[in-house]
Amino acid sequence: MTESWRGLVLRFHFYAGVLVGPFVLIAALTGVLYAATPQLESWLYADQLRVPGSTSSVPLSEQVKAAVATRPGDQLVAIRPAPEPGATTRVLFASDGDARPTVFVNPADATVVGELMTYGTSGVLPLRTTIDQVHRNLLLGEPGRLYSELAASWLWVVALGGVVLWFSRRRAQRTRPTTRAHATIGLSVLVAALFLSATGLTWSAYAGENVADLRKALNWTTPALEGGGDHAGHDMSDPIPVMPGEVDSVLAHARSAGIDAGLIEITVPPMAGMAWNVTEIDRSWPTQVDAVAIAGGEVVDQVRFADYPLAAKLTRWGIDLHMGVLFGWPNQLLLLVFGLGLVALVVLGYRIWWLRRPTTGFGRPVPRGQWRKVPRAQFVAVLVVAAAVGWFIPLFGLSLVAFLVVDAVVGARARRRRSGEAAPESTPVAG
Secondary structure (H helix, E strand, O other), X not given: OOHHHHHHHHHHHHHHHHHHHHHHHHHHHHHHHHHXXXXXXXXXXXXXXXXXXXXXXXXXXXXXXXXXXHOOOOOEEEXXXXXXXXXXXXXXEOOOOOEEEEEEEEOOOOEEEEEEEEEOOOOEOHHHHHHHXXXXXXXXXXXXXXXXXHHXXXXXXXXXXXXXXXXHHHHHOOOOHHHHHHHHHHHHOHHHHHHXXXXXXXXXXXXXXXXXXXXXXXXXXXXXOOOOEOOOOOOOOOOOOOOHHHHHHHHHHHHHOOOOOOOEEEEOOOOOOEOEXXXXXEOOOOOEOOEEEEEOOEEEEEEOHHXXXXXXXXHHHHHHHHHOOOOOHHHXXXXXXXXXXXXXXXXXXXXXXXXXXXXXXXXOOOOOOHHHHOOHHHHHHHHXXXXXXXXXXXXXXXXXXXXXXXXXXXXXXXXXXXXXXXXHHHOOOOO
């Protein structure tokens, strides 16, 4: 990097790190906690999740009937058969919002062993949901999502800026021990920071919409089942209820159609005659998310992961890697290490600022006007790129503009103050 750019990058990296550091710190800490939730939930909800292992089980329809009997009048929406001996079957019912009452059944004898609320398409339990919401929005709802989007929007910028500065300092051999430690950790977590930033933006409120629009325009969306079954002649305002006994036949047809993962979800149609969807939900490696739609004893539609567009596969793997489920506990361990690395990076960054701060003022930044040292053509090119990135990642763009405006106002006030202090010295003394 030429010396003409170093001052501008250093000033930008300093302010961006100081201002965005708290958001990155919170996101990293809550992310570390989220990575540990599978083990915490296994311990906390052991009574609902585990039963004595048995080599035999009653038909799935009997398990569903036992669960339905505990919630008469509620609409049955999905079933997750026990994936292995010693695990329970989950029977899910409809409710308002993402939360779904879920009854846990012992597959050996159809005994109901408990009930919990599960959330979202992943069916996560209350503990993980709470930690996820803290990580996502600080339990503040939609307004709180701005914090996590701000962290994801700036993390990659700060990380790349740090790399540029590290190379320039390394060449100049001017690094101090604290700065070297900061740089070493930064380089160690660089790839993870870029990955977490990119995947985090896909879930964000504003940049996430642009990502979704881009995927749709490029035909990178995830394929979905379209089979609906034959329900001609049925009045949707007076639906014919689905009988739980059908689930045994549906499961058998799904297995024969190649749905062979241990973790599956059977989605119950809202009325008889419509298709049942059976989907693999095992997102560990190798990924199994094939899905079939079954109506009238036949497979009327199917979606195979092998047929996903490459972009859809990368999206699936990226999300699962970000959540710590793709490679099991090694994936969790990596997230734990990288999350703690980000925490250390932020803390060391503030320590460097604290050690270098002056006795008054906010800090000891590089003097203003560094942009004047940059070749005009290069500066214009960077502005164009920043504008494009700011449009695609709106919270980055808005916060960048706000930073520049505040910096300009502070600079103007400082110039006025200096000119005011200098004025009396230049005033002639009478007499």
